[in-house]
Structure formats: C-alpha cells, structure tokens
Amino acid sequence: MPRPILATIHPDALRHNLERVRQAVPDAKLWAVIKANAYGHGIERVFDALRGADGFALLDLAEAERVRQLGWRGPILLIEGAFEARDLELCSRLGLWHVVHCDEQIDWLAAHKTQVGHRVFLKMNSGMNRLGFAPGSYRSAWARLNALTQVDEISFISHFSDADGPRGIAHQLSVFHTATQDLPGERSLCNSAATLALAQDSQVRCDWVRPGIVLYGSAPDYPLHTAQDWALQPAMTLSTRVIAVQHLQAGETVGYGSTFTAEAPMTIGVVACGYADGYPRSCGTGTPVLVNGQRTRVLGRVSMDMLTVDLTPVEGAGMGSEVTLWGRASNGALLSIDEVAQAGGTLGYELMCAVAPRVTMVVAD
Numbered sequence: 001m002p003r004p005i006l007a008t009i010h011p012d013a014l015r016h017n018l019e020r021v022r023q024a025v026p027d028a029k030l031w032a033v034i035k036a037n038a039y040g041h042g043i044e045r046v047f048d049a050l051r052g053a054d055g056f057a058l059l060d061l062a063e064a065e066r067v068r069q070l071g072w073r074g075p076i077l078l079i080e081g082a083f084e085a086r087d088l089e090l091c092s093r094l095g096l097w098h099v100v101h102c103d104e105q106i107d108w109l110a111a112h113k114t115q116v117g118h119r120v121f122l123k124m125n126s127g128m129n130r131l132g133f134a135p136g137s138y139r140s141a142w143a144r145l146n147a148l149t150q151v152d153e154i155s156f157i158s159h160f161s162d163a164d165g166p167r168g169i170a171h172q173l174s175v176f177h178t179a180t181q182d183l184p185g186e187r188s189l190c191n192s193a194a195t196l197a198l199a200q201d202s203q204v205r206c207d208w209v210r211p212g213i214v215l216y217g218s219a220p221d222y223p224l225h226t227a228q229d230w231a232l233q234p235a236m237t238l239s240t241r242v243i244a245v246q247h248l249q250a251g252e253t254v255g256y257g258s259t260f261t262a263e264a265p266m267t268i269g270v271v272a273c274g275y276a277d278g279y280p281r282s283c284g285t286g287t288p289v290l291v292n293g294q295r296t297r298v299l300g301r302v303s304m305d306m307l308t309v310d311l312t313p314v315e316g317a318g319m320g321s322e323v324t325l326w327g328r329a330s331n332g333a334l335l336s337i338d339e340v341a342q343a344g345g346t347l348g349y350e351l352m353c354a355v356a357p358r359v360t361m362v363v364a365d
C-alpha cells in the first residue's frame, strides 16, 4: 500500500470561487492567475474548472505552453514578460500577451522579427518597487512602444503592495491614474484582496482583475477576514492517516527535542505527514488538525516524515483514522489552510505552493 498521504483538488470549489469573484466584479474581465503551477494545485488539474475565466495569467513560459496544449485559445498574459530576447518568439508563436516592465524588454521587442503584432501590458512601478517603470519614465516608455511596428496594442498595469493591509492603495492608485490619464488602452490593477474588498470603485476595478489566491479558497486578507467570511471554498485538501498510537503518562515527552510534555495521561496519534511532504516544520504544538473530521492539535515538533497529534479529545480515533491537515474532511468539516499557516507563522499561499512532489495529487470527482 502506498503511504496514505494525499492531496485532493476540488473542481467544484474552484468553480464556486471563480463565480464568487464574478459576482464581486460583474463588469470586469478576469485573469485567473495560475502561476507557480496554479499555486501548487497543478495547471492541468485546475484548467477545466477555471476555463470560465477571460484569460490566464502566469509567468513561466513552459506553463504558458501547457495552457495552449490544453486547448486554450483565449488570452494568456505573462506577468513578468520576457526574460530574454528569444522569449518573444514564443510570444509570437503562441499569441501570448506580455508585460513590459523595463527598457531592455522594449529593446528586445524593437529587434524582434514578427508577422504578428504583440499585445503588451506596460507595467508601472507605482510604489511597490518590484517591477515596472517609475511614473516619471512611464510616458516615454509608452511612446517608445507605441512607435514599434511589433506592438499592436498597449494596456496599462500596476500591482498593489497593500491591498490587504492598513496602508491601503490610495497613493498607488492616484500615481497610476495620474500618469496614465489620457493614454488610450485597457487597465489592470487588482489582485485578490483588491478585487474582493476594494473593486466596487471603478477606478480600482478597471478593465481586468487578476485574482489568484481567492480562486484556491484562501482569504487574501486573513486574519482580518476568513475564507468563510468571503464565502470561499478550499480547493485543496491535504489528508493522511494515523499510522501508530502511543499512550503517554504524565511527564512523558513527544518527538525530537522533547518539546511537548504530557501533563496527564493522554493518547497521541503518529501521522504520515512531515516537512518532506511540504507541511512546515514551524507548524508545531498547537497547530490545528482534524482527526475523523474533529478538531485537535499537533504536538511537539514536525519531523521529516511524521508528526504527532493529540487523540485524547477525539472519540473513537486510533490506528488508520483519517487526518486532515487542511481542507475538507470526509464528514464535511473544514480546516482553513490560512489557520494552519498562521500557526506556523506563514501564509496559505506558501503552504499550497509547497506540497512536495512525493505527495500524490488527485482531482476529486
């Protein structure tokens, strides 16, 4: 028998979450962001459920090829654009739209031989200081692009640093709209957090939104809001089983470093999941977990292939019991990936992207 750990992708949840975004911004076009192999879910596993999107946004050229191979003829946007000049050949061949964020990318376009005009998204660094032209050099970049025969259409894009936090987006929004004021073309600003919380304002919403994390059922602004608050459903379940049971006396300890000590007699379950499966080592004592669909907690340190959980509060639990690390249990109980992530000092984003290759991943029917 294979080791019992399994990641299950839920197409019904992906469809629901996509619909949820549609409801939030009914008159905007929607890029489903599927970078990082669909946030760890697998592009091929999510494609069918997300094909109701208006386009797919990602950054790896090999991933763009996979989306075309799946038969998608609609828009695909490379959100970091070309990494070297010859990447533009693939853009021409596959009809990929691409971000232009620096002068070198314009140089490559100017030297590129192509029959088909490219659709480009000119990126502004409106304050995040990652990719993009500073507001002061944005218009000259636009003029350079606009003069190229290789360029068919220019759109405008920027990215918020604080759509989910108290700092907010007002400054970046004003910088962006001021610098693009009279330039003709479509615009795109919103990630998940901005799409759900701020896009009622048409200046924020613009023509295209770019939701990623919400599609996978994690709250972009946890713990301010939970996935449940946003009516999102988890698109991934990580589950496994109890493979051994130990009965502890008061004063006995658990695992490497003996970091957990039993205060009273208790029963613990040894679970087939460890940091080599992508479950973070930082999710030690106290991290929530479901056993037979009932909430309990991790005890002690997570090791490479195993972790231990408290079975004392879980009636009828023992050898072979179902363990849900995050997602949906068989009895319908949910454990939010955001809550697990927070216990380990990280984000749902990181956990879903980090499920290890040794974990079998299947699509639920």
Ligand SMILES: *Cc1c(COP(=O)(O)O)cnc(C)c1O
Pocket: 033, 035, 079, 159, 190, 191, 192, 193, 210, 211, 212, 213, 214, 220
């Ligand atoms: C990743 C990414 C998104 C999606 O972000 P979420 O927070 O997952 O919604 C949108 N736009 C850009 C440019 C990105 O890199």
